[in-house]
Amino acid sequence: MAPPPSAPAHLKSIKIAIIGAGSVGTTTAYALLLSGLASDIVLIDIDKRRAEGEAMDMSHAAHFAQAKVRAGETYADCAGAAAVIITAGVNQKPGQTRMDLVKTNYALFRDVVPQVAAAAPDTILIVATNPVDVLTHAAHKFSGFPVERVIGSGTAMDTTRFRHELGRHYGVNPRNVHAAIIGEHGDSQLPVWSLATIAGMRLRDYCAQGGIEYDEAAMDACARRTRQAAYEIIQRKGKTNYGVASVLVSILEPIITNGDALVTVSRVGTFAGVEDVALSMPCKLNREGAHQLKVPLLLSKEEEEGLRKSALSIKEVIESV
Numbered sequence: 001m002a003p004p005p006s007a008p009a010h011l012k013s014i015k016i017a018i019i020g021a022g023s024v025g026t027t028t029a030y031a032l033l034l035s036g037l038a039s040d041i042v043l044i045d046i047d048k049r050r051a052e053g054e055a056m057d058m059s060h061a062a063h064f065a066q067a068k069v070r071a072g073e074t075y076a077d078c079a080g081a082a083a084v085i086i087t088a089g090v091n092q093k094p095g096q097t098r099m100d101l102v103k104t105n106y107a108l109f110r111d112v113v114p115q116v117a118a119a120a121p122d123t124i125l126i127v128a129t130n131p132v133d134v135l136t137h138a139a140h141k142f143s144g145f146p147v148e149r150v151i152g153s154g155t156a157m158d159t160t161r162f163r164h165e166l167g168r169h170y171g172v173n174p175r176n177v178h179a180a181i182i183g184e185h186g187d188s189q190l191p192v193w194s195l196a197t198i199a200g201m202r203l204r205d206y207c208a209q210g211g212i213e214y215d216e217a218a219m220d221a222c223a224r225r226t227r228q229a230a231y232e233i234i235q236r237k238g239k240t241n242y243g244v245a246s247v248l249v250s251i252l253e254p255i256i257t258n259g260d261a262l263v264t265v266s267r268v269g270t271f272a273g274v275e276d277v278a279l280s281m282p283c284k285l286n287r288e289g290a291h292q293l294k295v296p297l298l299l300s301k302e303e304e305e306g307l308r309k310s311a312l313s314i315k316e317v318i319e320s321v
């Protein structure tokens with residue numbers, strides 16, 4: 001079914017496949033459907049009936065949107081997709097860290113990624129399954145794709161949470177807070193305080209200019225709540241899905257529209273002197289994938305050291321699987 005004539009011309013035949021029709025996969029499919037960015041959304045799950053049921057239900061929502069949603073039979077249904085989002089795998093139970101999931105989800109990637117890559121050799125892989133940095137590295141290895149075309153959602157989620165926290169503290173819209181969390185989507189992540197700005201002013205300058213106290217303890221609490229957010233949500237509802245789904249669509253948007261947007265996502269590279277590891281730094285996203293910035297982030301000495309520690313802790317897990 002062709003999308004309705006009202007769809008913008010450049011979006012008319014955008015197919016996106018989503019592997020894993022669980023909480024993250026289906027919420028992402030729904031957010032994508034409502035965004036109008038894709039014309040064809042395919043849900044693939046090892047539990048085919050689940051994928052079918054979700055696609056049937058969502059196809060009734062599609063009546064109000066501009067896309068077709070269907071269940072895929074096999075990974076071959078990824079053929080022709082502009083991007084394939086991988087959300088399949090086990091999720092954290094209360095008290096578990098993301099790294100606790102590594103063995104099960106790594107084995108799943110070893111099985112699934114080569115099949116997806118064979119079906120859609122030109123696609124862009126977007127990894128959401130945790131531990132996302134280790135699995136972004138695995139997806140790069142198992143697909144044989146260039147590093148630009150294997151993107152982990154990484155700390156795009158944490159960066160969103162961090163801006164939310166800072167926006168609440170300073171009483172401004174989080175969109176007007178520029179601040180990033182880099183490194184691991186996990187416990188060794190770090191906030192880049194030295195480059196955090198509101199209205200173009202670094203936080204300390206913003207406070208001095210406004211006659212407000214720069215409250216170090218409150219800033220630490222913002223970073224701590226950012227780091228702990230998933231644990232807190234999982235303790236209450238058993239999973240996280242809305243935030244990550246919106247973040248995945250925000251990663252897809254500049255890929256589909258060739259938008260050159262700067263987004264903090266995970267990809268394979270050398271970071272703080274640690275080679276062949278995947279972690280998040282601001283990258284330029286467009287239809288060719290995620291590109292490292294030509295102008296590297298100007299980090300403080302402590303931040304550079306924090307990034308190195310984060311890289312080494314991810315690398316240790318990569319080498320252990």
Ligand SMILES: NC(=O)c1ccc[n+]([C@@H]2O[C@H](COP(=O)([O-])OP(=O)(O)OC[C@H]3O[C@@H](n4cnc5c(N)ncnc54)[C@H](O)[C@@H]3O)[C@@H](O)[C@H]2O)c1
Binds near residue numbers: 127244
């Ligand atoms: N990156 C992030 O910010 C972020 C946020 C939330 C969750 N996650 C991660 O996303 C993953 C999924 O979480 P969820 O809450 O959706 O879990 P879920 O249990 O609701 O869904 C997982 C789905 O994967 C399917 N699946 C399992 N093996 C498969 C295979 N080989 N092929 C296709 N489908 C398969 C299952 O049948 C299930 O439907 C977890 O690893 C979780 O930790 C990441």
